[in-house]
Amino acid sequence: MNETKTADSLSEALAQGGAAVDRLLGELLSGEGGQEARLFEAMRYSALGGGKRLRPFLVLASSRLCGVPDDRALRVGAAIEMIHCYSLIHDDLPAMDDDDLRRGQPTCHKEFDEATAILAGDALQSLAFEVVAHPATHPSGDVRSDLVRALAFGAGARGMAGGQMIDLLAGDEFPDVATIARMQRLKTGALIGFSCESGAILGQAGAERRAALQHYAHNVGLAFQIADDLLDVLGSAEDIGKATQKDEAAGKVTFVSLLGVEKAQERARLLSDQAIGHLDIFGEKADHLRAMAKFVIERRT
Amino acid sequence: MNETKTADSLSEALAQGGAAVDRLLGELLSGEGGQEARLFEAMRYSALGGGKRLRPFLVLASSRLCGVPDDRALRVGAAIEMIHCYSLIHDDLPAMDDDDLRRGQPTCHKEFDEATAILAGDALQSLAFEVVAHPATHPSGDVRSDLVRALAFGAGARGMAGGQMIDLLAGDEFPDVATIARMQRLKTGALIGFSCESGAILGQAGAERRAALQHYAHNVGLAFQIADDLLDVLGSAEDIGKATQKDEAAGKVTFVSLLGVEKAQERARLLSDQAIGHLDIFGEKADHLRAMAKFVIERRT
Numbered sequence: 001m002n003e004t005k006t007a008d009s010l011s012e013a014l015a016q017g018g019a020a021v022d023r024l025l026g027e028l029l030s031g032e033g034g035q036e037a038r039l040f041e042a043m044r045y046s047a048l049g050g051g052k053r054l055r056p057f058l059v060l061a062s063s064r065l066c067g068v069p070d071d072r073a074l075r076v077g078a079a080i081e082m083i084h085c086y087s088l089i090h091d092d093l094p095a096m097d098d099d100d101l102r103r104g105q106p107t108c109h110k111e112f113d114e115a116t117a118i119l120a121g122d123a124l125q126s127l128a129f130e131v132v133a134h135p136a137t138h139p140s141g142d143v144r145s146d147l148v149r150a151l152a153f154g155a156g157a158r159g160m161a162g163g164q165m166i167d168l169l170a171g172d173e174f175p176d177v178a179t180i181a182r183m184q185r186l187k188t189g190a191l192i193g194f195s196c197e198s199g200a201i202l203g204q205a206g207a208e209r210r211a212a213l214q215h216y217a218h219n220v221g222l223a224f225q226i227a228d229d230l231l232d233v234l235g236s237a238e239d240i241g242k243a244t245q246k247d248e249a250a251g252k253v254t255f256v257s258l259l260g261v262e263k264a265q266e267r268a269r270l271l272s273d274q275a276i277g278h279l280d281i282f283g284e285k286a287d288h289l290r291a292m293a294k295f296v297i298e299r300r301t
Numbered sequence: 302m303n304e305t306k307t308a309d310s311l312s313e314a315l316a317q318g319g320a321a322v323d324r325l326l327g328e329l330l331s332g333e334g335g336q337e338a339r340l341f342e343a344m345r346y347s348a349l350g351g352g353k354r355l356r357p358f359l360v361l362a363s364s365r366l367c368g369v370p371d372d373r374a375l376r377v378g379a380a381i382e383m384i385h386c387y388s389l390i391h392d393d394l395p396a397m398d399d400d401d402l403r404r405g406q407p408t409c410h411k412e413f414d415e416a417t418a419i420l421a422g423d424a425l426q427s428l429a430f431e432v433v434a435h436p437a438t439h440p441s442g443d444v445r446s447d448l449v450r451a452l453a454f455g456a457g458a459r460g461m462a463g464g465q466m467i468d469l470l471a472g473d474e475f476p477d478v479a480t481i482a483r484m485q486r487l488k489t490g491a492l493i494g495f496s497c498e499s500g501a502i503l504g505q506a507g508a509e510r511r512a513a514l515q516h517y518a519h520n521v522g523l524a525f526q527i528a529d530d531l532l533d534v535l536g537s538a539e540d541i542g543k544a545t546q547k548d549e550a551a552g553k554v555t556f557v558s559l560l561g562v563e564k565a566q567e568r569a570r571l572l573s574d575q576a577i578g579h580l581d582i583f584g585e586k587a588d589h590l591r592a593m594a595k596f597v598i599e600r601r602t
Contacts, residue, residue: 035483036463043458086423087423113396123458123462123463140442141442141446141447145442152428157424
């Protein structure tokens, strides 16, 4: 019974957090009647086109654990979502994954054109840093600079972009589980890690809490990715709003292709349990993050 | 005689500043033996492949006017150069300008491939913000955050990326001088403007000095662009290391096609003179910036 209650309250919290970050993204991307209006349209199209807003939720939940007001956490959540959306726009380009469909809608370069999609991604990345560095995010310039550095590190060559590079190259050879794990740790783990860590930075929390959130994020990030690979095999395009069984068709090596469905499910569960274990020092207050660790491996979309 | 001396000293200062920023870029981009090594290679290929380093020079010169140590200015200069190089990589892509040659070398997507070039540009943008936000750039977190905000604004949809969008759309219609001027103010002017403004931010200079550097940069930026258009018409590919007379071949509207060569030259000279006029409050110390305002309209490459 308690579990059902927490799950309900998680989906409620996810919906509330998602709506709040959508409102803020709408404000931050409201724009411009000038000749460059098309660029703002493309940015809005991709950033406001739905999505689960898992990362902003992680920022909100970890921020609340560290005594941070929601309005500050939401700004960081919106910035992370801009980085995430820019990476999806560029990832979908013909030279990269060449995807026509994203969240059930035409991808940015299909709805607009390739050049506009490249620029929209570029401009979303810039705006993310502009938002984080703004005094409304935190009164302390040191805290804002720390956030910028950690976000830039997570997005860059030693984080997300580096992981995408490994992913591209992995197509040419036959990677092992360790390579796939490292690729995912960079490609999706770095930004999920920053989502949780940002709560600790915003709340100027001690090293122990910061490390606990980092470890939680590391495990949740990997569990999330294995669940994603499983969905590609087990889910339907209708449910998840993008093409499925693409990995196999593309001859792509994933956790599932390397481990098989059952062992992959087992590993995702183990990672989810480990993530929950790291939250002990926060007590009951961390129930949302606990529920999230379960949700990421049980979700159907 | 004095003029020759200043010009000599300018080319010396340009060479010294360029060498210093190259060294720093080399350090900041030194990297990674991991599976993502190719990404670092592509970033280095594009960021260390020569270039006039005009923007870092402007940061250095304006910083010296505001009492800022060179090592701080150089970090900002390196970051701006990363943003500039990322924009060139993406600009050269087949979906954008489709260029094969840059600074006399194959463009990034020709030397590597399109996907790697997209990611190298993305990662250079992230790294620029990481470098600016690092405590080595300035002890004050507020100053670092101000720099991040101004750089992000200059690079983003209301700056460089917005100007590129207008440039793309201008191909479909017949723009007038005002549209071309606004496009250039965003596309190249915003980053040149930040290059000069950053000296004032780093030096926590008063409003008058900051405004003087902004106005100087505005005029120099536009003069620089007109000179660029003139070089495309009057220069040779051998001299400038990229294809010339591309604008006309592409039916592109430029200051030169709208105004004619003579009137364009006149306007560039006027802007250069105006730029120099804004430097009066700095006295003799601003001689390098004065020489630079002359150099941008007299350069042959």
